[in-house]
Amino acid sequence: MKMYWSSRSPFVRKAMVVAHEVGLADRIEKIPVVVSSTMKPTPEVMRNNPLNKIPTLITDDGMVLFESVVVCEYFDSFNKGAKLFPTDPKLRWPALRWQALGSGMLEAEILWRSETRRPNPLQIAVDGFEEKVKTSLDLLEKEAAALSAAAYCIGHISIACALAYLDFRFTELDWRAGHPKLAAWFAEVSKRPSMQATAFIDV
Template structure:
């Protein structure tokens, strides 16, 4: 028997983009092939070793057997999808594919806003911008309302990349933005998120703050 080739992942338990990839790997049955290397990015110090593989210096970055780095998180999930198409991480074609990708873009866009917001909170108080925080808060609120409106359809669609991105985004709100409750008035979305939280792939990869 040939030993399955290994995948090296620049990883952190705090990164929601890494979490998306780990949940996707679990769903596709690929988790056992991944070796994780703890990589600490963030703040304003460039990570020169990571930037040799990914000049953007971002997590996650995957190194497949041929050594050619793959990023960002979406492209890594596309790669998993080529290895295990039967897992259905991304619908192959048609309107279902576009809906799934649009949902992924929405979940990922929420994460992008939250990470900017978090970065802003990490600045010295006198260099923080209240107008930006107000803008981000209003966008997150609009996203939650939009998700509530499609929560029933989300629940009725085969699980895949869109669900992963949206669930990880809501989980990140709980993880880092406890002062910004999103559930009030959004019963259907909250119910869908409860079911997301019970999936084995999600349970196996919680966000962890080990700092």
């Protein structure tokens, strides 16, 4: 399998964490690319994914998959152990809800970052992204005990990548202040080999 990849992309990291968890990481040939929603699309990615987004995966049988959640579920289909996308409805909907929360936080974080890097940021929009991220952190603080109690799943991975991206790109935010339970959960989850093996690198 081949994956359009970047060591700076939190969505790619999410997919790679799943690949490590299910034992597929060695089977993925990473194709490093630079993509940005604010630059011209990258022709090599565009040839495979008209949305220009990574991760974009080319499977061994020639399928092209994109959207990190789709790539993650594809990887999980190879998983011989406990599924990261559970099928039991009692586990599945909380897992998908947490996956959506983590993914939505990441969308807000990326837009927030790209707006603040413009010469004249649109302050209203920036405030909105900040409010979404901070409100999500407050919600997750209330759910930290439930996160700890739940079987490890795609929801944990998505949220862990969203928090890790705050550490990577928003050091001044100090998100741990006011969120001690979430911080403790994140400290534990960050020790997993899959998280350690996929640390962000700014190249």
